[in-house]
Amino acid sequence: MVNKSLNTEKLLYALRKLLPTEESYPLHEPLFSGNENKYVQECIDTGWVSSVGKFVDRFEVDLAAYTGVKRAVAVVNGTAALHVCLLLSDVQPDDEVLVPALTFIATANAVTYCHAVPHFVDSAYNTLGIDPDALDSYLSEIGEIRADGCYNRKTGRRIRAVVPMHTFGHTVDMDKMVNVCEKYKLALIEDAAESIGSFYKGRHTGNFAHIAAMSFNGNKTITTGGGGAVLTNDEELGKLAKHITTQAKIPHRWAYAHDRIGYNYRMPNINAALGCAQLEELPRFVEKKRRLAEKYRKALEDVPGVKFFVEPEFAKSNYWLNAILLDKDIANERDHVLETLNDAGIGSRPIWELMYTMPMFKDCPRMDCKVAEDIGRRLINLPSSVRLGE
Ligand SMILES: *Cc1c(COP(=O)(O)O)cnc(C)c1O
Numbered sequence: 358m359v360n361k362s363l364n365t366e367k368l369l370y371a372l373r374k375l376l377p378t379e380e381s382y383p384l385h386e387p388l389f390s391g392n393e394n395k396y397v398q399e400c401i402d403t404g405w406v407s408s409v410g411k412f413v414d415r416f417e418v419d420l421a422a423y424t425g426v427k428r429a430v431a432v433v434n435g436t437a438a439l440h441v442c443l444l445l446s447d448v449q450p451d452d453e454v455l456v457p458a459l460t461f462i463a464t465a466n467a468v469t470y471c472h473a474v475p476h477f478v479d480s481a482y483n484t485l486g487i488d489p490d491a492l493d494s495y496l497s498e499i500g501e502i503r504a505d506g507c508y509n510r511k512t513g514r515r516i517r518a519v520v521p522m523h524t525f526g527h528t529v530d531m532d533k534m535v536n537v538c539e540k541y542k543l544a545l546i547e548d549a550a551e552s553i554g555s556f557y558k559g560r561h562t563g564n565f566a567h568i569a570a571m572s573f574n575g576n577k578t579i580t581t582g583g584g585g586a587v588l589t590n591d592e593e594l595g596k597l598a599k600h601i602t603t604q605a606k607i608p609h610r611w612a613y614a615h616d617r618i619g620y621n622y623r624m625p626n627i628n629a630a631l632g633c634a635q636l637e638e639l640p641r642f643v644e645k646k647r648r649l650a651e652k653y654r655k656a657l658e659d660v661p662g663v664k665f666f667v668e669p670e671f672a673k674s675n676y677w678l679n680a681i682l683l684d685k686d687i688a689n690e691r692d693h694v695l696e697t698l699n700d701a702g703i704g705s706r707p708i709w710e711l712m713y714t715m716p717m718f719k720d721c722p723r724m725d726c727k728v729a730e731d732i733g734r735r736l737i738n739l740p741s742s743v744r745l746g747e
Pocket residue numbers: 434435436437460461463464522548550551571572573574583584585
């Protein structure tokens with residue numbers, strides 16, 4: 358590249374203070390520094406590697422304790438957790454479910470697993486997640502409230518639920534979100550896949566909806582290899598979540614009796630063993646991630662043309678992935694910046710493509726998503742592994 362812009366060079370120079378040349382830096386790598394080996398070895402030694410075992414039970418109890426919910430149910434991955442959340446929120450075929458236009462594809466995919474229709478919503482600049490004010494005024498135009506819920510005047514379909522997602526660990530404004538849901542009779546489901554360790558006004562994410570989904574994929578703040586969880590403060594829903602993720606089998610010593618359609622979505626014990634060890638480390642991980650974010654913020658303070666994304670004032674974020682926004686007038690330099698950083702061993706990526714640009718979602722209903730489109734053009738994620746905050 359011959360036409361390196363001034364901005365890119367200054368940016369690279371600033372980042373080198375945190376990320377020296379000797380190494381390369383993936384976007385997010387896991388850290389195993391605690392009891393991971395010991396607990397996984399115990400599974401192998403005892404033969405308890407599969408879908409039941411003491412680590413599954415312990416992981417669910419520890420996760421509920423950390424997040425403050427009544428019940429956590431461990432599942433195979435975050436996408437399955439979202440599917441379960443939607444099923445248990447009575448999302449019916451042909452219902453619409455409001456999801457952010459700017460999210461990881463799993464949020465929208467899970468809606469289609471219920472034969473429902475994703476309906477895309479714009480983002481807020483202060484959180485990167487759903488803008489509850491914009492959603493409120495949009496629903497006041499297109500929504501019609503009937504006895505059994507909110508209907509879309511344009512499509513005639515019921516709008517059953519909304520799924521705010523806490524982007525990169527920054528929380529949506531949940532007080533406002535809860536108000537919108539009450540006003541329009543919508544079920545509230547949190548996609549908390551990225552936000553373990555993130556708090557809104559002192560309360561952990563996943564506590565605001567009647568049901569929430571988490572992910573423990575390899576690139577998340579803590580990992581179980583692959584894994585997820587359903588969180589709820591409703592004991593009955595918690596029991597149902599366990600039931601339908603266990604093939605809806607009626608517990609019995611030998612009989613195979615099932616009382617509804619179920620799924621094989623349980624998290625294996627060997628994955629939960631990893632999860633128990635990672636949960637022990639989580640408070641330290643979050644501290645280190647927040648320290649890393651502060652280092653980035655300082656290092657980038659005086660770099661022209663870029664702005665480090667800082668948590669909204671009501672949130673204490675886990676800073677799962679650190680993000681910068683290029684100024685609007687240099688948005689077209691994004692791919693050049695990405696190329697320069699990746700060439701230099703600095704694993705950086707753009708935010709996801711907007712959901713409605715994908716062929717399978719192009720005809721879905723949506724509001725005007727001009728903020729999401731603008732963020733989508735200008736955002737770059739930077740290396741965010743826990744160890745970088747040490
Ligand atoms: C990671 C992620 C998921 C899905 O989790 P998996 O465990 O990979 O299935 C869902 N939603 C969002 C926003 C995510 O970032």
